[in-house]
Amino acid sequence: MDIQAYIESGVIELYALGLTTAEETQEVESMARQHPEVMKELDEIRSSLETYAAKYAVTPPPHIKEQVMSRIKTNAPADGGKIISMTSGTREPAASSYLKYAVAAACVLLVASAALNYVFYQKWKSSETELAQLSTEKKQVADQFQSQKASYEMVLKDLEILKNPSVVKMEMKGLSPAPDARAYVLKDMKTNEIFLDIKKLPAPPDSMQYQFWAIVQGKPVDAGMISLCPPTDSCNIHKMNTIPDAQAFAISLEKKGGNPQPKGQLYMAYGI
Numbered sequence: 001m002d003i004q005a006y007i008e009s010g011v012i013e014l015y016a017l018g019l020t021t022a023e024e025t026q027e028v029e030s031m032a033r034q035h036p037e038v039m040k041e042l043d044e045i046r047s048s049l050e051t052y053a054a055k056y057a058v059t060p061p062p063h064i065k066e067q068v069m070s071r072i073k074t075n076a077p078a079d080g081g082k083i084i085s086m087t088s089g090t091r092e093p094a095a096s097s098y099l100k101y102a103v104a105a106a107c108v109l110l111v112a113s114a115a116l117n118y119v120f121y122q123k124w125k126s127s128e129t130e131l132a133q134l135s136t137e138k139k140q141v142a143d144q145f146q147s148q149k150a151s152y153e154m155v156l157k158d159l160e161i162l163k164n165p166s167v168v169k170m171e172m173k174g175l176s177p178a179p180d181a182r183a184y185v186l187k188d189m190k191t192n193e194i195f196l197d198i199k200k201l202p203a204p205p206d207s208m209q210y211q212f213w214a215i216v217q218g219k220p221v222d223a224g225m226i227s228l229c230p231p232t233d234s235c236n237i238h239k240m241n242t243i244p245d246a247q248a249f250a251i252s253l254e255k256k257g258g259n260p261q262p263k264g265q266l267y268m269a270y271g272i
Helices: 003-007 011-016 022-034 036-056 062-075 094-163
Strands: 167-174 182-188 194-200 208-216 219-226 248-255 266-270
Touching: 003 036, 011 022, 011 036, 022 036, 167 248, 194 219, 219 248
Parallel strands: none
Antiparallel strands: 167 182, 167 266, 182 194, 208 219, 208 248, 248 266
16 A cells, blocks of 8 residues: 555544544554554644644633523522433424534534644645755756856867867966966967966965966067966866967966056966
8 A cells, every 4th residue: 555645645634533434443543553654644633633722722701601600590490400301202303403413513524624724734834845945956956957067068178179189288387486386378379279277376365366478579468367266166278368479478466457568476487
């Protein structure tokens, strides 16, 4: 038997309200003994019913008791009353008896309906919360996928540059401010496109930024600003400005946004 389907059938709620048939009652009790998840569901429903009863319980005003006792004393017979045989010929009319049973049954059904509504409302709220959590998790997974996809596409582009036979790779050396700094200039000899692959370079101050220079006939030409990636990420290859006649390259630390000519200290160089 599918236990989850049985739990969701509604018979456990009816059992907790005392509205099951004898056969259903025996079945629920048997299932609760055999399956801990059924017993757990039954306990939760009972707890919900108790919460509902406590939340909506109405205490009658104190004066009601006084009115009832006063009415009893007023209507009591002077002779103390007499015993009436249960088998006497005086019987309540059938219609009146039926009406009382109908009213009682309606009250029971009303209470049962309210209690069931409360139980199912609690289940609906729980399902709504779970659905919201699943939606959040789904969005997180989708965001992670998009991020990984973007990283993968960037890696593929980098590989295309590195595998291109017309691309020449030149290693830049770190100078005195950062002797351990390391980077590669990648120049496509057919298109004159220039790429920069940063391997190691100290993080600049907030007000400063590294600037890339191409040396043409002994003069530095602005080849673009360098935006370093966070330390936790692997830097991808940066596409820099195309400088056809560049014979050497350098990296200096300049103010943010750069300068027309290098004014800051040189950190790396190639061919100088």
